[in-house]
Amino acid sequence: MAALGLAPSVAAQSSVASAPISDVRYDVIFTAAGATRRHVTVQMRFTSASTAPVVLSLPSWTPGSYTIKNFARNVVNFSADQGGTALRWDKTDQDSWRVFPREPGAVGIRFDYRADSLTNDGSWARSDFLLFNGTNLFHYPEGSDLSFPATVTVTTEPAWKVATGMTPGGERTYTAANYHDLVDMPFFVGRFDLDSAQISGRWLRFATYPTGSVPASERRDVFQALNRIVAPQVKVFGDVPWTTYTILQIVDPAKSGGSGLEHVNSHVDILAPEMIGAPVLISLYAHEVFHVWNVKRMRPADLVPYRYDEPQPSAMLWISEGVTDYYADLSMVRGGIVNARGFYDLLTDKAVEVASLPPISLEDASLSAWIRPRDGTEYVYYPKGALAGLLLDVIIRDATDNRGSLDGVMRSLYQSTAPGGRGFTSEEWWGAVSREANGKSFDDFYARYIDGREPLPLDSVLRLAGLRVGGDEQREPRLGVTTTQDSSGFVVTQPLPGGPPLPAGLESGDVLLAVGGIGLSDALWLEKFRVRYARANDGTEVPVRIRRGAGDQTVKVRLGFVSRVDPRIVEDPRASPKARQIREGLLRGTTRP
Numbered sequence: 001m002a003a004l005g006l007a008p009s010v011a012a013q014s015s016v017a018s019a020p021i022s023d024v025r026y027d028v029i030f031t032a033a034g035a036t037r038r039h040v041t042v043q044m045r046f047t048s049a050s051t052a053p054v055v056l057s058l059p060s061w062t063p064g065s066y067t068i069k070n071f072a073r074n075v076v077n078f079s080a081d082q083g084g085t086a087l088r089w090d091k092t093d094q095d096s097w098r099v100f101p102r103e104p105g106a107v108g109i110r111f112d113y114r115a116d117s118l119t120n121d122g123s124w125a126r127s128d129f130l131l132f133n134g135t136n137l138f139h140y141p142e143g144s145d146l147s148f149p150a151t152v153t154v155t156t157e158p159a160w161k162v163a164t165g166m167t168p169g170g171e172r173t174y175t176a177a178n179y180h181d182l183v184d185m186p187f188f189v190g191r192f193d194l195d196s197a198q199i200s201g202r203w204l205r206f207a208t209y210p211t212g213s214v215p216a217s218e219r220r221d222v223f224q225a226l227n228r229i230v231a232p233q234v235k236v237f238g239d240v241p242w243t244t245y246t247i248l249q250i251v252d253p254a255k256s257g258g259s260g261l262e263h264v265n266s267h268v269d270i271l272a273p274e275m276i277g278a279p280v281l282i283s284l285y286a287h288e289v290f291h292v293w294n295v296k297r298m299r300p301a302d303l304v305p306y307r308y309d310e311p312q313p314s315a316m317l318w319i320s321e322g323v324t325d326y327y328a329d330l331s332m333v334r335g336g337i338v339n340a341r342g343f344y345d346l347l348t349d350k351a352v353e354v355a356s357l358p359p360i361s362l363e364d365a366s367l368s369a370w371i372r373p374r375d376g377t378e379y380v381y382y383p384k385g386a387l388a389g390l391l392l393d394v395i396i397r398d399a400t401d402n403r404g405s406l407d408g409v410m411r412s413l414y415q416s417t418a419p420g421g422r423g424f425t426s427e428e429w430w431g432a433v434s435r436e437a438n439g440k441s442f443d444d445f446y447a448r449y450i451d452g453r454e455p456l457p458l459d460s461v462l463r464l465a466g467l468r469v470g471g472d473e474q475r476e477p478r479l480g481v482t483t484t485q486d487s488s489g490f491v492v493t494q495p496l497p498g499g500p501p502l503p504a505g506l507e508s509g510d511v512l513l514a515v516g517g518i519g520l521s522d523a524l525w526l527e528k529f530r531v532r533y534a535r536a537n538d539g540t541e542v543p544v545r546i547r548r549g550a551g552d553q554t555v556k557v558r559l560g561f562v563s564r565v566d567p568r569i570v571e572d573p574r575a576s577p578k579a580r581q582i583r584e585g586l587l588r589g590t591t592r593p
């Protein structure tokens with residue numbers, strides 16, 4: 001079709017390279033007055049060698065949080081100037097600003113950022129506090145190699161504190177060797193609690209907001225627990241790669257559960273109040289700290305270097321996240337936070353979760369992380385990746401009579417790929433696995449369980465480690481309908497052709513309001529329904545409140561039952577001496593010399 005006479009547009013090209021810039025400095029201004037508006041003000045200053053346009057981009061995501069966030073949408077009041085006189089600017093794409101210098105020399109940009117997102121990868125201001133991620137606030141020259149050093153100065157109230165993993169370089173001034181490090185070191189600014197302890201011979205700082213959210217007795221317990229879980233991790237890799245590690249932790253009643261985001265020498269946790277003192281918090285710390293090695297320093301080559309302007313999918317995310325989760329569990333048992341039974345329960349939880357989800361290959365699940373699929377498999381690469389790590393560990397130990405282990409794979413890939421930061425390919429991963437297992441081939445394992453969708457062979461492999469998968473049979477009541485959820489509620493759908501018909505009393509299009517007296521507006525209705533009718537007889541009738549057309553009515557529906565076996569990982573009393581030794585090796589982090 002005709003283009004209505006429009007000339008081909010150069011400006012529509014998404015990637016316009018910037019003229020080179022140098023002496024890059026960032027100022028972050030956060031005062032009590034600015035905090036009331038939930039804005040943080042950012043100035044970026046640099047030297048331009050010519051009058052060629054400078055194109056400055058903001059990242060669209062934060063490494064570790066694999067989803068597009070478009071941080072540029074939070075920018076307001078953007079301006080550019082040279083010597084105090086405003087400069088002309090426009091945008092070249094949704095997150096790139098093009099500035100036109102009048103002459104060579106010092107150029108500045110300035111803007112406010114709306115800091116109202118309490119997420120690990122976001123920025124969040126309160127009246128006395130700011131969390132920010134560099135990916136949100138710090139522009140980079142489009143098309144540049146990002147190896148430029150940068151300086152950050154924080155201007156804030158004199159009584160307020162600053163905590164970050166960046167290297168101090170003067171009064172509230174911090175330096176980073178390159179842009180990747182710069183945006184990998186989030187900041188706390190304001191009033192918060194901060195203390196530190198020696199863990200594995202290096203300093204670990206614990207910064208918590210709001211003040212008092214982690215009382216003194218809990219802080220002592222946290223440091224003790226960290227001491228226990230970090231030591232087995234250091235043993236895997238043989239080094240402590242940080243000078244100072246900082247935990248940046250926010251507790252907020254609006255959050256449920258907890259989440260963490262890893263960085264090269266810090267991590268950010270956002271927690272519900274009930275997470276404080278809960279054992280699961282220690283396992284969150286264990287996961288995030290293990291990332292210091294696995295993903296921050298050794299990671300899939302697809303993620304090297306990070307590209308900030310587009311999704312960067314990797315089929316090996318299950319290694320970065322799932323294997324990290326396996327090591328979080330290993331850290332818990334090897335550090336004595338849980339006993340062997342507790343460790344098997346952590347693995348069992350993962351097996352139960354995976355068994356309840358649609359079959360999906362670990363590579364496909366890894367690639368799909370960016371779009372957060374809605375069929376339940378959004379995060380399956382964590383538990384299923386952890387179980388795949390467990391199976392690889394057992395198979396390697398079995399093939400080598402417990403002389404090799406997954407620890408050996410992690411250590412060898414870390415030593416061969418971390419120093420140059422080059423990343424490992426799939427061939428390198430499977431090569432390292434095979435070498436550690438005395439040359440055993442993993443082609444079949446890869447084809448069936450990593451590239452393929454076959455269920456993981458938990459029972460047969462775990463028997464090699466003196467474990468087996470038992471099962472608790474559950475009898476589960478079923479109404480016998482499928483529903484879709486929309487603004488009107490749970491709507492009964494038409495049965496599939498050839499499938500079982502709708503139970504008598506219900507029609508497709510009925511909106512379910514209550515089942516057995518339990519309102520469907522109750523988020524836990526399904527659990528309550530299962531508990532209430534678990535022991536009911538076949539054919540029991542339950543009252544179902546529905547909306548059909550304009551009116552509400554109650555109909556009687558006969559229940560059906562299915563039995564479901566939840567896997568449970570237990571010790572095998574008939575295990576051979578070799579299998580027992582492998583089991584001990586897993587639990588203690590040891591191999592035979």
Ligand SMILES: [Zn+2]
Nearest residue numbers: 287291321324
């Ligand atoms: Zn993770």
